[in-house]
Amino acid sequence: MIPEIGHFALILALFFSLCLSVVPLIGYWQKNRVLLHTARPLTYLMSFFVLVSFLVLALSFMTDDFSVLYVSQNSNSQLPIWYKFSALWGGHEGSLLLWILILSGWSSAVALKSVSLPKDVGPVVLSVLGMVSLGFLSFMLFTSSPFVRALPDAPLDGRDLNPLLQDIGLIIHPPMLYMGYVGFSVAFAFAIAALITGNLNASWARWTRPWTSLSWAFLTLGITLGSWWAYYELGWGGWWFWDPVENASFMPWLAGTALVHSLAVTEKRGVFKSWTVLLAIFTFSLSLLGTFLVRSGVLTSVHAFAADPTRGIYILMLLVILIGGSLLLYGLRASQVRASATFGVTGREAWLLLNNILLTVLTLTVLLGTLYPLIFDVLGLGRISVGAPYFNTVFSPIALLLIVFMAIGPFSKWHHTKASLLLNAILLPAVLAIVVAGLLSYVYALGMMAWLTLSVALWSALLIAKDWFVKVSAGTKGIIPRARQLPRNYYGMMIAHLGMVVTLIGILLVSTSSHESTVKLSPGESVSFAGYDFHFDGISHLKGPNYLADRGVISVSKNGDFVALLQPEKRFYSTSRQIMTEAGLDAGFTRDLYVSLGEKLSGEAWGIRLYVKAFVRWIWLGGLMMMCGGLLSALDKRYRKTVRGNNA
Amino acid sequence: MRKLLVFLPFIVFIGLGSVLYKQLGTNPEYMPSALIGKPVPDFKLVSLQTDTVQDQTSLPKQAYLLNFWATWCPTCEMEHAYLRTLAKQGIPIVGIDYKDDKHKAQQWLATRGNPYQWVLTDELGKFGVDMGVTGAPETFVVNSKGIIVYRYQGALDDRVWQEMKGYLK
Numbered sequence: 001m002i003p004e005i006g007h008f009a010l011i012l013a014l015f016f017s018l019c020l021s022v023v024p025l026i027g028y029w030q031k032n033r034v035l036l037h038t039a040r041p042l043t044y045l046m047s048f049f050v051l052v053s054f055l056v057l058a059l060s061f062m063t064d065d066f067s068v069l070y071v072s073q074n075s076n077s078q079l080p081i082w083y084k085f086s087a088l089w090g091g092h093e094g095s096l097l098l099w100i101l102i103l104s105g106w107s108s109a110v111a112l113k114s115v116s117l118p119k120d121v122g123p124v125v126l127s128v129l130g131m132v133s134l135g136f137l138s139f140m141l142f143t144s145s146p147f148v149r150a151l152p153d154a155p156l157d158g159r160d161l162n163p164l165l166q167d168i169g170l171i172i173h174p175p176m177l178y179m180g181y182v183g184f185s186v187a188f189a190f191a192i193a194a195l196i197t198g199n200l201n202a203s204w205a206r207w208t209r210p211w212t213s214l215s216w217a218f219l220t221l222g223i224t225l226g227s228w229w230a231y232y233e234l235g236w237g238g239w240w241f242w243d244p245v246e247n248a249s250f251m252p253w254l255a256g257t258a259l260v261h262s263l264a265v266t267e268k269r270g271v272f273k274s275w276t277v278l279l280a281i282f283t284f285s286l287s288l289l290g291t292f293l294v295r296s297g298v299l300t301s302v303h304a305f306a307a308d309p310t311r312g313i314y315i316l317m318l319l320v321i322l323i324g325g326s327l328l329l330y331g332l333r334a335s336q337v338r339a340s341a342t343f344g345v346t347g348r349e350a351w352l353l354l355n356n357i358l359l360t361v362l363t364l365t366v367l368l369g370t371l372y373p374l375i376f377d378v379l380g381l382g383r384i385s386v387g388a389p390y391f392n393t394v395f396s397p398i399a400l401l402l403i404v405f406m407a408i409g410p411f412s413k414w415h416h417t418k419a420s421l422l423l424n425a426i427l428l429p430a431v432l433a434i435v436v437a438g439l440l441s442y443v444y445a446l447g448m449m450a451w452l453t454l455s456v457a458l459w460s461a462l463l464i465a466k467d468w469f470v471k472v473s474a475g476t477k478g479i480i481p482r483a484r485q486l487p488r489n490y491y492g493m494m495i496a497h498l499g500m501v502v503t504l505i506g507i508l509l510v511s512t513s514s515h516e517s518t519v520k521l522s523p524g525e526s527v528s529f530a531g532y533d534f535h536f537d538g539i540s541h542l543k544g545p546n547y548l549a550d551r552g553v554i555s556v557s558k559n560g561d562f563v564a565l566l567q568p569e570k571r572f573y574s575t576s577r578q579i580m581t582e583a584g585l586d587a588g589f590t591r592d593l594y595v596s597l598g599e600k601l602s603g604e605a606w607g608i609r610l611y612v613k614a615f616v617r618w619i620w621l622g623g624l625m626m627m628c629g630g631l632l633s634a635l636d637k638r639y640r641k642t643v644r645g646n647n648a
Numbered sequence: 649m650r651k652l653l654v655f656l657p658f659i660v661f662i663g664l665g666s667v668l669y670k671q672l673g674t675n676p677e678y679m680p681s682a683l684i685g686k687p688v689p690d691f692k693l694v695s696l697q698t699d700t701v702q703d704q705t706s707l708p709k710q711a712y713l714l715n716f717w718a719t720w721c722p723t724c725e726m727e728h729a730y731l732r733t734l735a736k737q738g739i740p741i742v743g744i745d746y747k748d749d750k751h752k753a754q755q756w757l758a759t760r761g762n763p764y765q766w767v768l769t770d771e772l773g774k775f776g777v778d779m780g781v782t783g784a785p786e787t788f789v790v791n792s793k794g795i796i797v798y799r800y801q802g803a804l805d806d807r808v809w810q811e812m813k814g815y816l817k
Contacts, residue, residue, distance in 0.1 A: 278657060285661075292668070313669075320665050327658035334654040371664070374671050518772060579720050579749065599750050599771030602699055607771055 003068050006056030007147040013049035013104075014137040016042050020130030024123035028196075039123035039130075043111040046133060047104035054088075054101045057146055061088050067154035070094060070146040076160035076575050078546040086171040087161040092311075093146035095174060099291070100136050102175070102182045107133065110186055110211070117207060124196055128189035135318045143311045160546065160575035169229030173222060180219020181252045181287035186211040187259060188284035191277045192326055195333045200273050205266035208280070210639040212263055213492070216256045217630030223249055224623030232583050237516065237594050237611040239619060242391045247370045248290030251363050255283040258359035260630075265352050269414060271343060274334040275356070281330060285323040286363070292319055293370070344416035351409035358402040365394050400456060403504060406497055407460035410467050426459075429466060433459035446512050453508045460501045464494055489636040496629025503622025509615035516612075518598065522605040530612040532593065533557050539606065547571040547580075552597045552606065554584060568597040568608075592616050683788075683796045688714070689778040693768035696745055696753055702768055707794070711816045712740035714788040714796075715764070715804075716776060718748040719756045721784040727803035728760055734809070735763035739816070743767040746776050746784045789815040 020042040027035025057070075061084045066072040074094070075087045089095040107129040114122030140146075164170075187208050194204040226246065231239045240246065259279045266276045292315045343349035369390050411417075411425050437454035440446070446454070471490075472482040515530040523538035537553040549571040556563045566584030573580065586593040591614050598607030683689070688707065695702050715731065717724040735741055743764035745753045750769060757767065770776055779788065782801065789798035789812060798815040800808055 274654070282657075316665065316668055319668075320662075323661055324658065324665065327661050328655075331655035331658050335651050371667075375667055518774070577720055579747070596772075599748070599769060601694070601750070609772055 002056055003060055003065065003147045003149065006053040006060070007145060009049040009052040009056065010137065010141055010145070010147070013046050013053065013100075014134070014141055016046035016049065017130050017133040017137050020046060021127055021134050024127040024130075025196075028120055028124055028127075033119075036120065036123045039126040040111045040114065043107050043126050043130070046130070047108045050097075050101050050104040050133075050137075053147075054097055057094065057097060058085060058088055061085060064158070066156070066158050067149050067151055068146070069148045069150040072150055072155050072158040074158065074161050076158040076546060078575070079158075079161060079166075080545050082171065083161055083166050086165075089174050090161045090165050090170075093140070093144045095178075096136065096140050096144060097146055098175065099178055099182060100133065100140065102178045103129070103133055103136065103185060106183055106186055106211075110189070121193055121197060121199070121204075121207075124193040125186075125189045128192045128196075129185060132185050132189070132322065135322060139311075139314050139318060143314050157575075160573065163547070163571065163573040163576060163578050163580045164233065166546075166573075167229065167233055169225055169233065173225040173229055176218055176225055177222030177249055180215050180217075180222050180256075181249065181284075181290065183211065183215025183218060184252060184256055184259075184280075184284045184287050186215065187263075187280040188326070191280035192329065194277060195326075195329050198333065198336075200277065200333075200337050202267050202270045202273075205263045205273075205276060206639075209260075209263045209267060210634045210636070212256065212260055212280075213630045213634035216253070216260050217627045217634065219249070219253050219256060220623055220627040220630060223253055224620050224627070227623070228620050231616070232585055232594075233580075237514075237583075237596075237609075237613060239510070239616065242369070242388045244370050245290075245294055247366050248293050251366050251370075252283055252286040252290065254359050254363040254366065255279065255286050258356045258363070259283050261352050261359075262356050265349055269343065269349055271349055272353070272356075274330075274337045277334065278330060279356070279360075281323070281326045282363075285319075285326075286367075288319055288322060292316065343414075346412060346417045346419055346422060347415045348409060348412040348417070349414065351405055351412050354405050355402065355409065358398055358405065362395060362398055362402070365398070366391070369394075400453060400504075403456055403460055403500060406500060407456070407463045410493065410497070411463065425466070426463060429462035430455075430459050433462055444513065450508060450512050453504065457501050457504045457508070461498065464497055464501070468494060487636055487638070489633045489638075492629045492631070492633025492636070494629070495632060496626045499622040499625025499627075499629060501622070502618050502625060506615050506618030506620075506622060510613055510619065513614035514612060514616075516610065518607060518609050520601055520605050521608050522603065527610075529610050531558060532563065532612065534595070534608075534610060536606070536608065539604075544571065546575065547573045549582075550597065550600075552584070552595070552608065554595055554608070556586065556593055564593060566593060566595045568595045570597045587617060589617060590615055683780060684799065686796060687794050688788075688790060688796060689775075691768075691775045691778070693744070693770055693775060696743075696750065696757075696767040696769050702766065704794075706766060707742060707790070708740045708765060709792070710740060711792045712742055712765075712790055713816070714742050714744065714779075714790055716744045716746045716770075716779075716781050716784045716786040718746045718784045719752040720748065723803045724785045727785050727805075728763070730804050730806075730809075731763040732761055734804075740765050744775060745769045745771075746781070747771065747773045787812075791815070791817060 020039065023035050023042065024039040026032070027038070060068045060071050061075055062081070064071070064075065064077050064084075066075075070091060070093050074090045075084055079087065087094075089098045107126060110129065111122075111126055114126065117125070190204055190208040190211070194200050226249065227239045230241065231237065259276070262272050262276045262279055265272050292312075408422070408426055411422060434455045437451055437458050440454060441451040468483075471486060472479045475482060517529055519527050519529070521527060521534075521536040523536055526533055526535040528534075533556065535555045535557070537555055540551050540553065542549050542551055549569045551567050551569045554566045554568070556566060564586035566586060568584035569582040571580045571582060572578075581596050584595040591612055594611040594613055596609045598609055600606055688704065690704060692701050692703050694700070695706075713734070717727070731741060741764050743766070745767055748769070748771065750771070753767070753769070757764075768775075785803055787800045787804055788796050791797050798812060800812060802808075804812070
């Protein structure tokens with residue numbers, strides 16, 4: 001009975017989303033206030049029923065209701081309780097429900113805040129969000145309801161959650177990722193509303209900015225978590241694989257980064273107006289495309305959900321209606337937009353334009369690499385797969401160039417900057433960075449590329465610090481009061497840019513200064529590797545809640561001093577009959593020690609894989625800093641004032 | 649000109665949409681790797697039967713199948729019977745025991761029969777990474793010159809074999 005309530009709630013949500021997509025729009029065209037005012041209550045009703053059905057599904061998981069097909073496919077009575085909850089989004093249907101729940105959450109948040117918007121803008125925005133919900137709710141109800149029963153032959157126990165997903169990282173990774181790319185639907189809805197109402201002025205950019213920064217922060221966190229999870233869970237010590245599913249979340253991030261910057265220009269200077277709208281559509285389209293690629297089975301991937309052609313066709317139709325419709329609308333409206341301001345080639349606008357061009361190129365690079373196999377096949381040229389070498393060769397130089405512009409940009413002034421001033425400001429730090437990076441590269445025997453990258457990183461960091469210092473030391477008030485006066489937006493930018501530098505250093509050093517080796521060790525034996533002594537104490541057997549494991553005990557010392565005790569595991573999950581490796585890790589600021597257990601070889605000996613990963617934590621530290629930067633700028637004071645007036 | 653330009657995103661998207669449409673329903677499991685046309689990458693793997701380290705030189709000199717399998721993989725169990733039929737027809741098959749437990753693998757072969765000429769253990773999956781496999785079972789056809797000519801992801805059966813055997817020369 002209870003699962004049917006969930007199903008029914010979903011149908012009600014579908015009904016309200018249909019009303020939401022239609023009624024406020026009619027109100028807008030007929031200038032009917034009553035109809036316009038239905039937008040907020042309809043949003044709340046829709047969200048409420050989505051929440052009900054989510055809670056019902058959660059209850060079915062918690063109570064081990066294996067008569068529900070989806071529960072029996074993704075859970076097991078032996079599963080620890082927190083994994084029972086997170087198993088909800090372990091498969092296609094449930095993660096779609098989570099997607100819709102988060103979309104409802106964003107819609108309700110917009111509805112709450114929409115009181116401060118002009119009377120006809122808020123309802124149109126909500127209505128656009130309602131259309132997105134309508135598309136996904138109908139997709140779910142017609143092709144992939146999680147409430148389908150396996151009656152009358154309900155299984156006694158479930159098939160268990162994929163062991164790869166039984167991990168703390170996977171409890172929080174999908175919700176954060178979805179918070180991010182579903183959040184871009186808000187920017188999308190504002191863009192479409194601006195196109196519908198024809199109000200493509202700076203104010204829409206102002207309303208959209210905090211939402212976009214917030215989504216971007218979530219997406220950054222989601223991707224960071226995903227990378228961290230892949231690092232310790234897949235047992236290869238890699239942190240990014242250019243897998244289609246990773247790319248699916250990375251493309252909206254790149255486009256979203258461009259959007260965050262171009263919104264700033266549109267808000268402050270009133271230029272790039274139609275470009276920003278296009279970018280907002282593009283960013284959310286990439287989120288949708290990502291969903292399509294993951295769900296339709298057109299690409300193979302380690303994460304792929306079960307492929308089902310009907311689902312694929314349905315999502316494709318959804319894509320064509322949502323994206324195609326938006327782009328058509330864009331084509332019809334954007335030609336009427338005229339720029340209201342101009343800018344010089346050394347102005348900040350120009351640097352941000354470069355930023356946008358490079359980020360778009362990067363996005364297209366990833367998009368092309370991801371879709372190339374498909375296009376190749378359609379043209380009848382055979383089947384190929386594109387791997388990490390392509391991405392690394394094409395992506396890295398452009399990304400490095402982007403960081404160069406990131407460093408210079410903040411020094412320029414809006415509209416026009418004197419070239420000599422700009423040069424003076426950046427030259428000394430550049431020389432300093434090149435010399436220091438050169439010394440470091442020489443001492444640690446790094447190559448030319450590393451020198452170049454390190455110089456760029458140091459230079460950016462110096463410029464960020466210098467910019468802050470120049471700003472706080474001007475005037476007479478003293479450093480601390482002035483530092484407190486700088487807007488949160490500025491600190492957001494500063495921290496996010498520093499995060500970028502930290503990540504860059506992490507990526508550079510992990511790829512140039514890491515060591516790995518596979519050794520054969522019997523209990524009691526030791527091996528010296530990369531300056532550390534690894535002593536294999538032995539193997540113990542243990543029993544987890546739903547698995548059996550061999551746990552290796554390896555003590556690591558350096559020059560006779562104890563460093564860490566690592567306990568890599570090899571787990572056998574009995575229900576799904578899968579073997580998983582859990583790496584033994586000792587995390588450090590400048591290096592990680594990483595050990596994973598291979599196979600039992602002859603006698604008591606085991607194959608053991610050892611890694612010393614230099615500065616790998618910096619990659620995620622930088623990610624977290626970028627997230628904080630995004631959050632800070634979303635919380636800037638001026639967005640919390642009512643923005644009814646058009647005083648941007 | 650500008651009028652046309654603003655419609656460009658729409659036109660590109662429609663093109664992309666039709667590519668995706670054509671791609672739906674095709675079998676993504678048939679996915680040859682970047683290694684097609686290239687020799688088998690270098691390896692040093694321990695043989696499951698003799699516990700000795702083997703390299704390129706131990707591979708068959710005639711055309712053969714290179715099959716990734718594991719005891720943890722239910723599909724491999726389904727495939728196993730078909731591999732034995734192929735082996736009875738005299739097709740040389742080299743097995744790569746992929747990310748697996750050695751003793752279980754030996755037991756598996758003892759109870760189900762061994763269709764393989766050689767079984768090499770790739771316990772850490774490193775050779776699998778070199779070959780670009782994404783899981784098990786996965787089968788490559790290597791021709792008599794030692795060049796990889798075909799790749800199949802998923803269990804072999806009669807239908808797949810009809811296409812695959814054309815490459816085996």
